Amino acid sequence: MEKSEYHKKYYEKNKDKLNKSGRERYQKNKEEINQKIRDRRKTDPEFKRRDNEHSRMYRAKNIEELKGKNKKYYDENKEIILPKNRERYHKNKEKYNVRKKEYHEKRRLTRREEVYLHYGNGKIECACCGESNIEFMNLHHKNHDGNEYKEKFGRVNLIDWAIRFNFPSIFELLCSNCNIGKEKSLEKICPHKWSVC
Numbered sequence: 165m166e167k168s169e170y171h172k173k174y175y176e177k178n179k180d181k182l183n184k185s186g187r188e189r190y191q192k193n194k195e196e197i198n199q200k201i202r203d204r205r206k207t208d209p210e211f212k213r214r215d216n217e218h219s220r221m222y223r224a225k226n227i228e229e230l231k232g233k234n235k236k237y238y239d240e241n242k243e244i245i246l247p248k249n250r251e252r253y254h255k256n257k258e259k260y261n262v263r264k265k266e267y268h269e270k271r272r273l274t275r276r277e278e279v280y281l282h283y284g285n286g287k288i289e290c291a292c293c294g295e296s297n298i299e300f301m302n303l304h305h306k307n308h309d310g311n312e313y314k315e316k317f318g319r320v321n322l323i324d325w326a327i328r329f330n331f332p333s334i335f336e337l338l339c340s341n342c343n344i345g346k347e348k349s350l351e352k353i354c355p356h357k358w359s360v361c
Contacts, residue, residue: 272323279303279323283337292346292354295339304338308352 175182190197205212223230238245253260280288280301289296303322305313313334317325326335338346338354345355 275327276323279326279331280337282326282331283335289337290339290342291336292338292342293356295341297339300339300341302338302340302343303335304343304346305334306336307334308347309334 201215205215277288277298280298283303284291287296288298288301290301295301303326322335326332342354342356346352349355
């Protein structure tokens with residue numbers, strides 16, 4: 165019998181005993197073991213890659229169990245965790261704020277693109293003149309009832325509002341020129357179409 169085959173059979177036969185002794189050894193030497201892993205991750209890129217892959221697979225497989233454990237641990241240790249988090253935040257405030265700003269900017273642009281693609285039927289393009297520069301695009305209330313929505317919901321970000329209410333069909337995608345032109349026109353017709361009417 166090959167060595168690896170023997171080890172597999174031995175492990176299957178003594179699984180509980182080996183896992184228990186492994187857990188006990190880990191608890192006894194936790195700091196030392198974790199430090200060794202951290203040191204090796206710094207010097208061995210292949211080990212780091214495999215360790216990350218293993219962690220991702222484990223989290224994906226046991227996500228609900230881990231969520232429950234994390235919530236329970238947080239609830240039981242809130243008094244210790246919160247001051248540590250505050251201390252860490254104030255110590256690295258600038259770094260966190262830069263990261264937070266980058267995240268929110270990326271999220272804002274992604275959400276904007278998602279909404280514009282939806283209302284542009286898969287294209288980011290003005291429904292009136294065909295302008296395609298995303299920086300010129302606006303959501304326009306098709307029925308010219310934007311003020312009613314302002315009274316009902318207050319001043320809100322239309323991108324977030326559209327996503328929250330599952331893309332209602334009250335909007336169309338227009339460029340700034342067509343949007344303002346329609347609103348300023350008494351007939352609510354874009355100046356591009358005056359000659360057609």
